[in-house]
Amino acid sequence: MTLTGWAEIILVLALIVLTAWPIGVFIARLLAGERSFLHPVLGPVERGFYALAGVDPARPMGWKQYTIALIMLNAVHFLMLYVMLRVQAWLPLNPQGFSNLSPTLAFNTAISFVTNTNWQAYTGESTMSNFSQMVGLTSHMFVSAATGIAAAAAVARAFAKHVLPAKGTPAKDDTTIVSLGNFWADLTRMVLYLFLPLSIIYCLVLVALGVPMTFASFVDAQTLEGAKQTIPIGPVAWLEAIKMLGTNGGGFFNANSAHPFENPNAWSNLIELWSIVAIPFALTVTFGKIVGDSRQGRALFWTMGLLVVAMIVICYAAEAGGNPLLTALGVDPSHGNMEGKEQRFGTAMSSLWAVLTTGASNGSVNAMHDSFMPLGGLVPLFMIQLGEVLPGGVGSGIYGIIVFALLAVFVAGLMVGRTPEYLGKKIQAREVKLAMLAVLILPLCILGGAALSLVLPDALSSLANAGPHGLSEMLYAYTSATGNNGSAFAGLTADTPWLDVTLGIAMLLGRYAFLVPVLAIAGSLAAKPKLPEGNGTFPTHGPLFIGLLIGVILILGGLQFLPALSLGPIAEHFVLLDGKTY
Numbered sequence: 001m002t003l004t005g006w007a008e009i010i011l012v013l014a015l016i017v018l019t020a021w022p023i024g025v026f027i028a029r030l031l032a033g034e035r036s037f038l039h040p041v042l043g044p045v046e047r048g049f050y051a052l053a054g055v056d057p058a059r060p061m062g063w064k065q066y067t068i069a070l071i072m073l074n075a076v077h078f079l080m081l082y083v084m085l086r087v088q089a090w091l092p093l094n095p096q097g098f099s100n101l102s103p104t105l106a107f108n109t110a111i112s113f114v115t116n117t118n119w120q121a122y123t124g125e126s127t128m129s130n131f132s133q134m135v136g137l138t139s140h141m142f143v144s145a146a147t148g149i150a151a152a153a154a155v156a157r158a159f160a161k162h163v164l165p166a167k168g169t170p171a172k173d174d175t176t177i178v179s180l181g182n183f184w185a186d187l188t189r190m191v192l193y194l195f196l197p198l199s200i201i202y203c204l205v206l207v208a209l210g211v212p213m214t215f216a217s218f219v220d221a222q223t224l225e226g227a228k229q230t231i232p233i234g235p236v237a238w239l240e241a242i243k244m245l246g247t248n249g250g251g252f253f254n255a256n257s258a259h260p261f262e263n264p265n266a267w268s269n270l271i272e273l274w275s276i277v278a279i280p281f282a283l284t285v286t287f288g289k290i291v292g293d294s295r296q297g298r299a300l301f302w303t304m305g306l307l308v309v310a311m312i313v314i315c316y317a318a319e320a321g322g323n324p325l326l327t328a329l330g331v332d333p334s335h336g337n338m339e340g341k342e343q344r345f346g347t348a349m350s351s352l353w354a355v356l357t358t359g360a361s362n363g364s365v366n367a368m369h370d371s372f373m374p375l376g377g378l379v380p381l382f383m384i385q386l387g388e389v390l391p392g393g394v395g396s397g398i399y400g401i402i403v404f405a406l407l408a409v410f411v412a413g414l415m416v417g418r419t420p421e422y423l424g425k426k427i428q429a430r431e432v433k434l435a436m437l438a439v440l441i442l443p444l445c446i447l448g449g450a451a452l453s454l455v456l457p458d459a460l461s462s463l464a465n466a467g468p469h470g471l472s473e474m475l476y477a478y479t480s481a482t483g484n485n486g487s488a489f490a491g492l493t494a495d496t497p498w499l500d501v502t503l504g505i506a507m508l509l510g511r512y513a514f515l516v517p518v519l520a521i522a523g524s525l526a527a528k529p530k531l532p533e534g535n536g537t538f539p540t541h542g543p544l545f546i547g548l549l550i551g552v553i554l555i556l557g558g559l560q561f562l563p564a565l566s567l568g569p570i571a572e573h574f575v576l577l578d579g580k581t582y
Contacts, residue, residue, distance in 0.1 A: 005348030024285025060179030063523025093131035095217035104500035116144035118250030145246030148395025150186035158522035202241035249363025280391035295541035318376035340371025361393030363486025370490035468572035482510035
């Protein structure tokens with residue numbers, strides 16, 4: 001590790017901290033329906049959309065109506081994208097002449113982009129036409145990202161509600177009459193006032209830095225040897241912008257942000273690193289504003305930040321130490337483990353990217369995780385398994401960490417023998433059961449899917465490596481799919497009927513089987529009266545709660561996945577120390 005490397009890491013982290021407050025406040029105002037400097041231009045567009053769709057943005061929605069609207073929109077978008085990919089060859093803007101996708105690959109890809117996973121079981125530059133990339137995939141990146149923030153807003157509003165039951169009347173279990181906002185208004189405002197303007201500015205910056213933005217298909221270049229090389233291009237900058245801002249991660253090229261057309265230089269690398277987590281961290285500020293207590297948002301920010309910094313240290317240390325097998329052969333280890341990394345980024349920026357992209361459910365890469373040292377590769381794998389809450393995807397990170405916060409106060413309540421409360425709302429059996437239902441979907445899909453695939457010959461044939469590393473490749477695939485991350489360990493032939501279907505199901509369950517119980521929790525809490533803070537109230541904004549929340553996140557992730565990790569990257573680490581490899 002070097003001072004220069006740490007200076008680069010600190011610069012990126014400082015930018016994230018500095019921009020969290022203004023972005024978070026801006027999002028909170030948009031979700032509250034307040035006017036912004038963009039309203040004079042975009043306000044008529046927003047009202048026009050509502051008029052065309054027959055939507056009343058002021059109409060309140062209970063948790064059931066909110067959930068149904070969210071699920072139905074995503075179902076329609078899945079069908080639209082699936083059909084588009086199946087008839088790609090007949091659509092315009094296909095100068096490459098690419099054929100239609102197979103039914104299983106179209107299913108996998110459509111689920112992937114609707115769930116904000118952006119797992120790519122295909123090579124973008126040799127599979128997707130310009131129309132599919134720009135109209136099919138990129139448009140869904142906007143909607144899936146806005147969907148996450150809308151869901152997070154609904155959960156935050158549940159804690160701000162102050163509902164008093166009538167005298168002599170018990171609080172109702174059917175909470176559909178208690179509003180969590182309006183899904184259509186939340187979705188529209190996030191796309192129109194947040195993601196669209198930021199993406200336009202971001203796109204122009206990337207073009208200025210050298211990222212292509214064209215409807216052309218290929219350019220020919222002459223190599224140093226005098227041969228002709230055909231290089232694919234296309235509307236890269238537009239996809240790249242929302243790919244980062246929306247924690248999507250799907251790249252125009254197979255090499256993703258390690259490709260010089262997606263990430264040309266140090267400036268683009270800096271901007272893209274910042275944009276991976278800028279909005280997810282800012283949403284902690286938004287949460288504090290919505291619930292009326294900024295200290296609560298800061299507690300979540302510190303929880304996320306401390307764990308992220310710890311993981312950066314571990315990953316950077318593992319990669320900067322180099323490969324002991326190569327060192328034993330006389331290779332200079334001073335540059336660290338550079339296999340699978342770009343020389344222009346080095347181990348520091350590659351390690352930082354790996355941690356931020358897996359902590360933020362982004363899934364983009366500027367180095368191949370498959371080539372990391374065993375403990376370096378363990379970190380991004382573990383970051384996803386912790387629930388994608390550090391800081392998680394846009395919106396999904398907030399409602400995900402709230403689930404852990406509810407479990408943390410439940411544990412604290414058990415310790416002192418009091419009914420747990422969080423932000424003035426009693427946490428009772430219904431909320432805890434729903435929280436555990438959401439949390440348990442992760443090990444079910446990750447461990448169950450990986451275990452089944454590791455005993456089936458058709459699935460095993462997809463692995464490029466044997467031994468612990470091969471186990472890590474398969475485990476990473478199901479971890480990434482269930483966590484809606486989308487990054488890959490590489491070394492895995494993912495476009496097979498078995499993996500296309502099972503990974504698609506894992507993405508589906510990882511998104512909606514987690515989200516629906518969370519919205520049910522929000523509906524239950526919204527119907528409860530907000531209790532005043534008293535002497536016996538456990539404070540959820542101080543260091544004690546932050547430490548407890550970190551412990552709950554680590555224990556849930558560690559205890560569930562430690563056996564599998566011991567057989568994968570941890571076992572590979574000790575095999576490597578023994579001077580062997582597979």
